[in-house]
Amino acid sequence: MSEPVRDLSIRSASGKNTPVKITDVAAAAGVAPMTVSRVINTPDRVSPETTARVREAIDRLGYVPNLIAGGLSSRKSRMVAAIVPTIAHPMFASVVQSFSDSMRHAGYQVTLSICGYEDADDEALFRGLLGRRPDALLITGSGYSPAAWQMLIEARIPVVEIWDMSSRPIDMMIGFDHARVGAEVAAFLLGKGHDRFAVLTARDARALTRARGFVETVTKAGGTVVLDQQIPAPSTIAAGREGLRALLPSLDRRCALFCSSDLMAFGAVVEARVQGVRVPEHLAVCGFGNFELSAMNEPPITTVNLEGASTGRSAAAFLLRRLAGEGPREDDRMQVPFRIIERATT
Amino acid sequence: MSEPVRDLSIRSASGKNTPVKITDVAAAAGVAPMTVSRVINTPDRVSPETTARVREAIDRLGYVPNLIAGGLSSRKSRMVAAIVPTIAHPMFASVVQSFSDSMRHAGYQVTLSICGYEDADDEALFRGLLGRRPDALLITGSGYSPAAWQMLIEARIPVVEIWDMSSRPIDMMIGFDHARVGAEVAAFLLGKGHDRFAVLTARDARALTRARGFVETVTKAGGTVVLDQQIPAPSTIAAGREGLRALLPSLDRRCALFCSSDLMAFGAVVEARVQGVRVPEHLAVCGFGNFELSAMNEPPITTVNLEGASTGRSAAAFLLRRLAGEGPREDDRMQVPFRIIERATT
């Protein structure tokens, strides 16, 4: 209980038990602390000989600069926070991945928070995040409370919202219009001669918007919606299989199904095979997200492609522009292209 | 270029352009800064009336405590860092998810870093992370350089390694023996009467260890390995499909395939169907990871189940125990149970 926290710890080279700090390095190298700071942050302002001496001391002592202290002093954290609802979704995973890479490349560390789909306590989340004084923020979607929204404004740091394009922006924005995705999928399927439609969607704000866009377009064109089923987010393959079973009674005639995720589309296609429903002859299926699963399944599944990686890169570029001192611009809101990829299920 | 960074920003309630700090709140509430600090951190040591006044001031001014400053002063960051190679893998995604939940519940924020599979510059990674002075660390696997290893030791914070169990632990460890997984899968397939085997594996340290365990056991039992194919990490469905095509020439006789990931197993099963190879009659397939895909595919795929969520929870429990002041214990190394789930492909 009260024994030392770790007995496998080795005394640091300085012989002290406390982590080595900038003054230790300075003393070891025979320079002022400020010079050590310069060697680390602005090496070109220090003479080569001094640099060498300091570097040697740093290595010998195993000095790891305290970024907390540095950040407090310089009022820059060189850290940006990113918030996504999930990382299980390949789209978000690739956004996060490419965003992190781009930011790290520019000298910023990314700390990732996973907030889930139920907008639980966004105020507490933001308070914790902003309390660490990130230099910038990437957030997903826009289902935030007014108080949370206000916190972001008052934080006075660059903010980029991704994934959605419909709401009033806090600052910068990069995403697409989910209703239009639904509408375009509808148009695509109408163009294939369908007149009976079904929707299978997760109950999250954006997915519901896509479904609405789909239903509206289809209805306007005189089509019938034979099933409009919602499941709790996140999407699963199992939900796709169940959805198809729910659709079965309506499958006496040809029908086209739009799923809010490729996972559900895959589930529907699997279950269709099990149930003896022929795809695409009796049932057309279109997913959303262009997961590897859709491309590599047999039959490959028609879906909507989103450029996750390019979204992440663009988001990073937006933030870096601001962090470099540039002000707001006209093109601070950017449409991410999406595109229907036609495969064997339609 | 030189215009103000954001013109949509609203002056904060204090009327100043600088973020409100503890002294502002203190002044507004007519108390000392220390009292504000107590209201936030140890509310039970402040009288209800004072608390109310301070809370009101906090809300009115929109005060967001600067955790950077607090951390510097208290030498506690209430933050823990987690490092995983990828979040695309459902196993890691669920570990991260449950770990974050557990830690947040205990008042710690988790910042996630994705390091990839090529152990690029682990020293730089750790330096950046440790520079933020996390109170504890979760890391994946153990392919770290000696220098990086030394940094972790000298950081003198609790460290838990997950996912692997084979190496010398830095501190605490929770995982399983990958070689034994391979061996048990081999035993399972041998028990089904197989005598010809194939392995399809990603070229990452742990996957290779599983493959080795598999091959050794199979060979020792007198079985033949007809194919031992490696692909660059991470695993993909496409690699599974290609792997099966590579295996095709050997499929004149019955064969059992072990894949280092369910994604590859799925790819193999899909391609087998395309090629007219009957599963499991002509080819048995076993994956690894128990992704939803395996359970929900038709045919459902035999695989190895890993308790991702429980790994994350246990890792959190380990760290929290140490953070609460407890010293090392006997059971600081914990085996995570794994189990073969038999389904239709074997």
Add this chain to the structure above:
DNA sequence: CTGAAAGCGCTAACAC
């Protein structure tokens, strides 16, 4: 229960 003083480890700003 509340306050005052001192300092966490670093860097901005200004000397030299």
Add this chain to the structure above:
DNA sequence: GTGTTAGCGCTTTCAG
């Protein structure tokens, strides 16, 4: 090029 001084915004510690 390099050093000195004075904080960054908070909490520890000790007094009341």
